[in-house]
Amino acid sequence: MMRGSVIKYGDNIDTDVIIPARHLTLSDPEHLAAHCMEGLDPDFLKKRKPGDIIVAGNNFGCGSSREDAPVAIKSAGISCIIARSFARIFYRNAINIGLTILESPEAVDALREGDQVEVDPAAGTIRNLSRSETYRAAPFPAVIQKIIDDGGLIQFVRRRLSEKH
Amino acid sequence: MGMTITEKILASHASEAVVKPGDLIFCKIDLVLSLDIGTASAIKNFEMMGASKVFDPEKVVMVNDHFVPAKDIQAAELSRKMRLFARDQKLRHYFEVGRSGICHLLLIEKGLVRPGQVVVGGDSHTCTAGALGAFAVGVGSSDLAASLALGENWFRVPETIRIEFKGKLPEWTSGKDLILLLLKELGIEGARYRALEFSGETTETLPMSDRITICNMAGETGAKNAVVEPDQITLDFLKQQGIDAIDIVKSDRDATYADVFEFEVDDLEPLVAVPSLPSNVKRVREVEGVRLDQVFIGSCTNGSLDDFRRAARLLKGRTVHESVRLIAIPGTPKILTQMIDEGIAKIFLEAGAVLGPCTCGPCLGGHMGVLAADEVALSTSNRNFVGRMGHPTSQLYLASPAVAAASAVLGRIADPRELEGAT
Numbered sequence: 001m002m003r004g005s006v007i008k009y010g011d012n013i014d015t016d017v018i019i020p021a022r023h024l025t026l027s028d029p030e031h032l033a034a035h036c037m038e039g040l041d042p043d044f045l046k047k048r049k050p051g052d053i054i055v056a057g058n059n060f061g062c063g064s065s066r067e068d069a070p071v072a073i074k075s076a077g078i079s080c081i082i083a084r085s086f087a088r089i090f091y092r093n094a095i096n097i098g099l100t101i102l103e104s105p106e107a108v109d110a111l112r113e114g115d116q117v118e119v120d121p122a123a124g125t126i127r128n129l130s131r132s133e134t135y136r137a138a139p140f141p142a143v144i145q146k147i148i149d150d151g152g153l154i155q156f157v158r159r160r161l162s163e164k165h
Numbered sequence: 166m167g168m169t170i171t172e173k174i175l176a177s178h179a180s181e182a183v184v185k186p187g188d189l190i191f192c193k194i195d196l197v198l199s200l201d202i203g204t205a206s207a208i209k210n211f212e213m214m215g216a217s218k219v220f221d222p223e224k225v226v227m228v229n230d231h232f233v234p235a236k237d238i239q240a241a242e243l244s245r246k247m248r249l250f251a252r253d254q255k256l257r258h259y260f261e262v263g264r265s266g267i268c269h270l271l272l273i274e275k276g277l278v279r280p281g282q283v284v285v286g287g288d289s290h291t292c293t294a295g296a297l298g299a300f301a302v303g304v305g306s307s308d309l310a311a312s313l314a315l316g317e318n319w320f321r322v323p324e325t326i327r328i329e330f331k332g333k334l335p336e337w338t339s340g341k342d343l344i345l346l347l348l349k350e351l352g353i354e355g356a357r358y359r360a361l362e363f364s365g366e367t368t369e370t371l372p373m374s375d376r377i378t379i380c381n382m383a384g385e386t387g388a389k390n391a392v393v394e395p396d397q398i399t400l401d402f403l404k405q406q407g408i409d410a411i412d413i414v415k416s417d418r419d420a421t422y423a424d425v426f427e428f429e430v431d432d433l434e435p436l437v438a439v440p441s442l443p444s445n446v447k448r449v450r451e452v453e454g455v456r457l458d459q460v461f462i463g464s465c466t467n468g469s470l471d472d473f474r475r476a477a478r479l480l481k482g483r484t485v486h487e488s489v490r491l492i493a494i495p496g497t498p499k500i501l502t503q504m505i506d507e508g509i510a511k512i513f514l515e516a517g518a519v520l521g522p523c524t525c526g527p528c529l530g531g532h533m534g535v536l537a538a539d540e541v542a543l544s545t546s547n548r549n550f551v552g553r554m555g556h557p558t559s560q561l562y563l564a565s566p567a568v569a570a571a572s573a574v575l576g577r578i579a580d581p582r583e584l585e586g587a588t
Binding site for chain 2: 026
């Protein structure tokens with residue numbers, strides 16, 4: 001269960017604005033967090049609080065395969081991203097590193113900047129505490145849910161490797 | 166029910182007779198590609214996964230191309246980690262600075278990509294390898310580590326969209342204009358999670374260089390992979406690399422497509438993507454006159470020999486405009502050597518271009534031509550998101566090498582036909 005206020009962005013938030021490539025010579029999560037969203041929203045680091053939730057439109061995370069993008073967002077304290085849709089590599093990367101992402105066009109349409117939200121990823125529910133509304137998120141396919149349940153791809157592969165031996 | 170080429174490749178690598186869109190399957194991987202940025206993180210994940218050996222040292226390719234020759238100490242450390250890992254794992258295909266080039270072009274040039282393969286790479290433009298009829302996808306560092314450790318990964322079988330280009334490409338248009346035309350139609354997420362399959366009479370006549378450009382930039386539509394059905398041009402290309410006796414996978418006639426788009430290209434004009442989305446496509450004529458500070462010819466999209474040949478035809482006997490910096494970066498050392506042999510390198514140098522070492526160059530804004538605030542550039546690369554090539558207020562236009570060359574000479578965005586006096 002996660003709780004925080006909504007920080008709202010538009011469509012096609014690309015990986016170059018989430019974390020520009022010039023910062024990718026260091027993969028330290030603190031370093032990545034310090035530059036998170038600098039191409040899009042210079043106030044992001046000032047306004048975000050631990051647990052806050054990014055709500056965005058279509059195709060969130062389009063562009064590069066850099067896993068540093070979800071790592072930067074997670075390390076900046078964001079607990080969850082709710083979008084209408086995610087770009088495919090970002091989607092995999094977020095699941096793999098254990099950043100909660102949910103697809104819910106309904107929630108994206110209804111949620112406003114600053115709304116207080118409570119998310120239950122297991123149940124697929126998004127509660128808007130500011131306006132007493134509840135929205136549904138799309139469930140994950142079985143393989144992906146397994147990776148989520150394992151806490152990310154590292155543990156998932158660990159288990160698979162030990163099964164092989 | 167028939168299958169598309171993408172479905173067939175995935176089915177064969179999952180040991181299934183049939184797969185259909187939406188299936189989640191585990192697939193064997195034929196080739197894993199890893200680069201100087203991303204590999205260090207992948208190695209860390211690989212170790213945390215409890216892995217000690219890559220699944221097959223013959224099937225892993227590691228390439229220095231993004232921030233090399235090392236742009237700073239941190240970049241040097243990234244390359245060093247990859248170098249030591251490659252040595253330790255006894256990888257056959259490790260490419261060091263000087264013998265390295267842009268990974269996607271190098272993979273194809275070295276004959277490492279074959280039709281029908283499953284290729285997984287730690288770069289979103291891994292889809293380029295579809296030009297040879299492979300299923301090739303980009304992934305992040307964790308998936309890269311998993312692929313290195315297991316030699317397999319899970320995939321959702323994508324629906325396929327078929328793209329048919331018909332007609333003869335007019336002079337001074339090329340594969341870049343075809344993919345920009347498609348981006349204009351499909352938008353930045355029109356093919357999200359889907360496969361793009363290119364066919365039709367125009368595609369069938371395109372040289373490998375244009376197929377590379379198209380498959381490379383197909384990812385900008387959100388597509389999972391892009392593929393050109395292998396044909397005689399593919400076989401001839403492979404033969405030049407000494408590769409014979411290749412089994413060709415093609416789509417069945419009764420395969421199911423999520424959508425089919427047809428484009429008549431007889432009247433195609435040079436196109437350009439304007440800031441700040443690769444799908445913001447206009448005719449060059451609509452934006453000609455925009456003043457430029459920098460022009461970049463190169464990248465995994467347009468770093469092939471044919472691309473430099475086309476640009477050289479326009480640059481020959483001309484000079485780069487005094488207010489423009491023209492940066493030209495061939496994709497591989499072999500391409501650079503051919504440019505020297507054919508006199509193309511000299512044409513670029515005499516025109517006033519700088520010729521860079523065979524790397525990604527300024528495409529991703531880290532090295533070798535980063536833009537200052539408010540500067541305007543035109544590039545033959547694939548993305549023009551805010552801040553892609555440097556400062557967030559810089560502006561980036563994307564076009565073909567011909568448009569880039571004409572624009573570099575005139576100091577403003579220009580249609581090559583203007584320079585040639587054809588309009």
